[in-house]
Amino acid sequence: MKHDWTTVEAWGRTSAALLASTALSLAFCVILVTGLPPTRDVGLALGVLGGFPVWVGAACYAVLSRTAGRAWMVLLSATTLLGGWAVLSLSFQ
Amino acid sequence: MPKLPSRAYTLLWDAHSAAGIVIGLALFVLFATGALLLFRGEVRQWEEPELRPTSGGQQSLTALTTPVLDSLGRGDALPSYVYATLPESADDNLYVHASGGTVGPSHNTWVDTRTGAWVGNPNEGALTQTLYHLHFFFQFGKWGLHLAGLIGLFGLLAVTTGTLVHVNRLVKDFFLFRPTKSLRVAWADGHKVLGTIGLPFQTMYVFTGAYFGLVGLIAMLYAPLLFDGNTETFYRKAGYYAPTVQVDSAQAAPDERPQLGRLVARADQTWDDFVPETVVATGLGTPTTRIEVVGRTEGPVFGGTGAVVFHGQTGEVLLQQPPSEAGALNEAVQSMETLHFAAFGGLALKILFFLLAIASCGVILTGNLTWLEVRRGQDRWINRVLARLTAGAATGLLLALAVLFLADRWLTPFVDNPDGWTDIAFFGAWGLAVAYALLQSRVARTHRSLLGLGGLLCLLVPLANGVTTGAWPWTTWAAGQWAVLGIDIGAVVCGLAALGTATCVYVDPAPTDDPASRSDAPATNSVVSRPGPVSATRE
Numbered sequence: 001m002k003h004d005w006t007t008v009e010a011w012g013r014t015s016a017a018l019l020a021s022t023a024l025s026l027a028f029c030v031i032l033v034t035g036l037p038p039t040r041d042v043g044l045a046l047g048v049l050g051g052f053p054v055w056v057g058a059a060c061y062a063v064l065s066r067t068a069g070r071a072w073m074v075l076l077s078a079t080t081l082l083g084g085w086a087v088l089s090l091s092f093q
Numbered sequence: 094m095p096k097l098p099s100r101a102y103t104l105l106w107d108a109h110s111a112a113g114i115v116i117g118l119a120l121f122v123l124f125a126t127g128a129l130l131l132f133r134g135e136v137r138q139w140e141e142p143e144l145r146p147t148s149g150g151q152q153s154l155t156a157l158t159t160p161v162l163d164s165l166g167r168g169d170a171l172p173s174y175v176y177a178t179l180p181e182s183a184d185d186n187l188y189v190h191a192s193g194g195t196v197g198p199s200h201n202t203w204v205d206t207r208t209g210a211w212v213g214n215p216n217e218g219a220l221t222q223t224l225y226h227l228h229f230f231f232q233f234g235k236w237g238l239h240l241a242g243l244i245g246l247f248g249l250l251a252v253t254t255g256t257l258v259h260v261n262r263l264v265k266d267f268f269l270f271r272p273t274k275s276l277r278v279a280w281a282d283g284h285k286v287l288g289t290i291g292l293p294f295q296t297m298y299v300f301t302g303a304y305f306g307l308v309g310l311i312a313m314l315y316a317p318l319l320f321d322g323n324t325e326t327f328y329r330k331a332g333y334y335a336p337t338v339q340v341d342s343a344q345a346a347p348d349e350r351p352q353l354g355r356l357v358a359r360a361d362q363t364w365d366d367f368v369p370e371t372v373v374a375t376g377l378g379t380p381t382t383r384i385e386v387v388g389r390t391e392g393p394v395f396g397g398t399g400a401v402v403f404h405g406q407t408g409e410v411l412l413q414q415p416p417s418e419a420g421a422l423n424e425a426v427q428s429m430e431t432l433h434f435a436a437f438g439g440l441a442l443k444i445l446f447f448l449l450a451i452a453s454c455g456v457i458l459t460g461n462l463t464w465l466e467v468r469r470g471q472d473r474w475i476n477r478v479l480a481r482l483t484a485g486a487a488t489g490l491l492l493a494l495a496v497l498f499l500a501d502r503w504l505t506p507f508v509d510n511p512d513g514w515t516d517i518a519f520f521g522a523w524g525l526a527v528a529y530a531l532l533q534s535r536v537a538r539t540h541r542s543l544l545g546l547g548g549l550l551c552l553l554v555p556l557a558n559g560v561t562t563g564a565w566p567w568t569t570w571a572a573g574q575w576a577v578l579g580i581d582i583g584a585v586v587c588g589l590a591a592l593g594t595a596t597c598v599y600v601d602p603a604p605t606d607d608p609a610s611r612s613d614a615p616a617t618n619s620v621v622s623r624p625g626p627v628s629a630t631r632e
Contacts, residue, residue: 001107001110002102002103002106002107003100003103003104003106003107005107017108026314029311029314029315030314030318033315033318033319034318039421040319041330041420041421041422042421044315044319044330044421044422045420045421045422045424045425045426046421047311047315048304048311048422048425048426049425051311052246052249052300052303052304053249055246056246056249056250056253059108059250060105060108060250060253060254060257063104063105063107063108063254064101064104064105090318
């Protein structure tokens with residue numbers, strides 16, 4: 001490895017890259033069909049096509065972020081934001 | 094191109110390495126089997142002499158399916174569900190999947206479109222089916238499929254991080270291949286050159302592969318949100334089936350058979366350039382039989398499917414949805430289907446994709462070998478295991494594939510259930526190759542032994558085909574059985590290439606991959622060309 005990884009950093013970033021990024025990509029897929037103006041069919045297509053790049057992007061962010069804690073915080077915040085938006089959209093439909 | 098900051102570069106490099114090492118060998122298996130499955134129709138004709146093309150015209154769909162459905166229904170009742178993939182040409186085979194009624198859970202058959210002869214495979218076994226299932230680890234059921242999807246997703250991560258790391262020197266690296274330098278440099282150059290050549294191909298395949306592996310989970314995510322928990326609706330929206338339509342009970346006698354051939358011909362005439370691809374029949378033998386003919390517009394690669402739905406008893410058109418009005422999800426998913434299954438561009442594109450898939454296998458192997466070469470001086474058991482596993486799983490796959498083809502030909506006359514035995518022969522040979530590699534301390538010798546043996550066995554494939562079926566290359570040439578001839582020639586080319594590579598692998602007689610048992614001399618125990626005047630130089 002080129003970077004000098006500590007054990008905590010390695011586990012923290014890896015778990016963020018695997019778990020938090022998955023949560024964010026799922027929230028992204030859901031918000032596209034529940035809370036955004038495009039029709040559901042377009043939202044579905046964007047979710048199917050966009051979910052994987054969002055996952056990869058979030059995983060890259062988790063690797064590149066300043067600290068593992070920051071990676072978790074940013075990704076979970078974004079997930080909560082999108083998830084909350086989706087829940088509100090579903091509640092007011 | 095902008096240069097990455099040093100910290101970002103090292104972190105992305107490590108992410109690329111870690112992702113590549115974790116999924117590398119599994120992704121190798123996916124690409125290797127995928128390369129062969131580009132020609133699965135041809136392999137099936139090689140495997141099943143009854144399906145090899147003969148002279149004569151193509152029979153109607155009704156004439157082809159009636160004996161199959163009668164036989165599967167055992168004369169009592171038709172299967173309640175039938176899914177048929179229509180042949181693209183007279184040399185292609187008709188695929189019929191039937192389930193329900195007296196058929197049992199499911200049954201797959203392939204029908205010769207000229208003679209009407211058909212063969213059925215059980216759920217496990219058979220050469221093509223073994224390869225097909227291995228392509229998405231279906232030996233482990235649906236979780237194997239999802240695992241293949243996850244590997245595709247991690248492959249996307251590896252491709253993305255690898256591209257980001259090299260983005261500022263993609264062009265320079267593309268022209269940089271120095272096989273006469275140190276091993277590390279040679280493997281790294283090979284990795285980058287092959288990776289750059291195949292970048293769009295690999296990106297497309299890991300992306301679409303991730304989708305196909307995970308689509309079941311994606312459908313489960315959307316079903317409760319949009320479709321009242323019904324995942325089938327997701328697949329209808331995605332264009333695999335026609336939209337739902339009400340089918341009223343017909344007055345006609347329930348045992349009257351739907352004329353599938355006529356219905357497909359009517360669907361064919363519905364829109365200009367509409368090409369029917371699949372026929373789905375549900376409720377066969379009941380007054381509410383429904384026949385869906387799903388197809389797409391001839392020509393464009395990207396686009397969705399259209400469908401015509403008929404009442405199976407009355408022949409009344411219940412619904413028409415032209416391909417031009419396909420929804421966004423239908424267009425997106427069906428375009429991915431076309432790309433992933435190389436259902437465009439004909440034979441030339443399949444050959445190109447085959448070569449790119451083999452190059453992708455090369456990218457994965459050179460990546461592993463670069464990783465190992467960099468860590469050559471480290472006394473770590475994990476590196477030794479990875480080196481040996483790479484030899485056993487990757488090089489051993491060639492040997493196992495040759496055994497699979499040979500077992501399919503030579504076991505058939507001698508055992509009651511050849512399909513099961515071919516599975517045992519394939520996985521047994523592969524397992525033995527891995528075990529041999531794990532026990533063998535000289536990794537280069539493992540590569541050379543497995544390549545040599547695999548190459549020799551590949552050369553026996555046409556011989557086995559000729560002896561057991563009489564289809565010698567000159568016979569298949571004369572009969573115009575190009576698929577069978579192509580597989581035989583492919584096996585010979587593959588065998589010669591493997592033997593040629595084996596002769597180039599240099600095995601140092603002294604050292605092993607275990608640093609504890611090595612002398613202080615620089616190690617040369619890895620896959621390497623025979624040292625020439627310059628290539629003996631090592632870092």
